[in-house]
Amino acid sequence: MSETSKRKAYDVIIVGAGSMGMSAGYYLARSGVRTLLIDAFDPPHGEGSHHGEPRLIRHAYSGGAAYIELALRAQRLWEEAEASSGLRLFERSGVLNMADPKVYSLHGRLSDAVRQGVQAEWLNAAEIRHRWPGIELPERFEGLYEPDAGYLHSESCVTAYRNLALAHGAELIVNTPVTGITAREGSVTVHTASGDYAAGAAILSAGAWFRTLAPFIELPIQAVRKVVGWFETQGGGFDAGRFPGFTLGTEHGGFYGFPSIQGAGLKIGRHDQGIPWHPGETPDAFGTYPEDEGDLRSALAAVMPQAAGRLLRSAVCKYELTPDEHFIIDRHPEHRHVWIAGGFSGHGFKFSSVIGEQLALLAQHLAPTADLRQFALSRFNPAPSSPAKP
Missing domain, CATH: 3.30.9.10 (D-Amino Acid Oxidase, subunit A, domain 2)
Structure with a gap:
């Protein structure tokens, strides 16, 4: 199934519509933002990091207060998504x-x-x-x-956000690998074999496939x-x-x-x-x-x-x-209207509800409501870089 696009201009394009991207797509579309999601496969699928359900969601988290606050907010958002979608997403197993x-x-x-x-x-x-x-x-x-912790049905979670995003007007192109990205002041163009798509901003959430977006972005992700x-x-x-x-x-x-x-x-x-x-x-x-x-x-x-x-x-x-197994959530080092979310290191799925929410705020030039400072790309590079701010 493919929800193809008729428009060629959007407010935000999301490259990679897995757990993080699909969540961001929902929160953007719910806010009235013209949103296009592009995925190389047809989510949920077995080529990313969200298949083979379930996934744990814990709240007593290592890594400090920022992670715990994210986990608690993520829990509330999963419960909201469950109520809105009608799909069973969370099991309180302890x-x-x-x-x-x-x-x-x-x-x-x-x-x-x-x-x-x-x-x-x-x-x-x-x-x-x-x-x-x-x-x-x-x-x-x-x-x-x-x-109060438990596990999430991961593929149902992606399906829920997909259904909700589309219901709020987002558009989705599936089975369409991105062949390149170009950016200039105030615009981003995403190139695919089926055509080019333009937007004022972009979110890149390609998961384990980030290397396919080089040389536009190269991240310390293995x-x-x-x-x-x-x-x-x-x-x-x-x-x-x-x-x-x-x-x-x-x-x-x-x-x-x-x-x-x-x-x-x-x-x-x-x-x-x-x-x-x-x-x-x-x-x-x-x-x-x-x-x-x-x-x-x-x-x-x-x-x-x-x-x-x-x-x-x-x-x-x-x-x-990532080298330190913490996430990367930051601006592109050269393009301030392109946001990057990657390196979730095997423990990020539980946070995809709240990370999508935060990415949607950032792409709209709004201040994040969560503390994202420890996820700055600049920690791997001594050169100056902007942390996650509007």
Whole structure:
């Protein structure tokens, strides 16, 4: 399906209509801004960073107060989008963060969360084992439980914002790769094989495909191949409604996962590491490397052995990593009417509602309502650059 455009001039063009771009498109269109979204595929799709649902949304976040404030605002916006779209987007499963304190401390995250009014509960290993008998956690491990957190149905989230954006008058061109971008004072032209499209401003949110926009913009982003697996569980203790989403920090790696949803199996992925991937290449299939299944199974066998059954399903996805794993939300270094949102480093999806809202404000020359200073592109370059301001 393709919603093609009849106009050739817009207020804002969004290049990349995944989670961030589609959200921004909705908030712009809702404000009466003539908005065009262009995507190389047909979102939601399996070529970006939003497929293979679900995605965790946590509020007791590492990285300081700015992240926690973003997470709380994102939560409110997801609930609004759910009500407006009629689609089920969020499941309040709770999220249990577990960590070996020799590797990672949860204390700083708890302190920041409490100051921001986040509901969070500190648990020792014995309390975790008692509450969730399927977890066999070593005594030294610690836990932080967030009862109001949970997970998002990622593809439904993108679909919701797509439907809402179109309902408010946004236009969408799909299966149309961008072949180039040119900009001059007060205008941006996006070139595609099907024609050129002009606007007064642009938002670039190409995810793992940012390299295809060079030389117009070149960012310190490395796209990497990641894998996830769904494993058969014993009994019903890992089922949705009884088991929370989780994160797990061990000396063997950092992992995240979800309960078994409708019998699909417990989903687990590894957050760290990954194999470099380049846009246009076909990522190696799951199982190409022994660690694809091996790392996930080893983590489950060590802590949740009753969830380390048969591999029921697998998927390959993509991260877009910045050197410090923090986001990039800033102006183009040479064109003040072009905004960039990228480098979401495998933990950005939960924020796409609020990031879209903020990008919509910036593209309208309005002040952001969130603190975006730590996401400035200038942190990777000693040359002066404008942080995210109107």
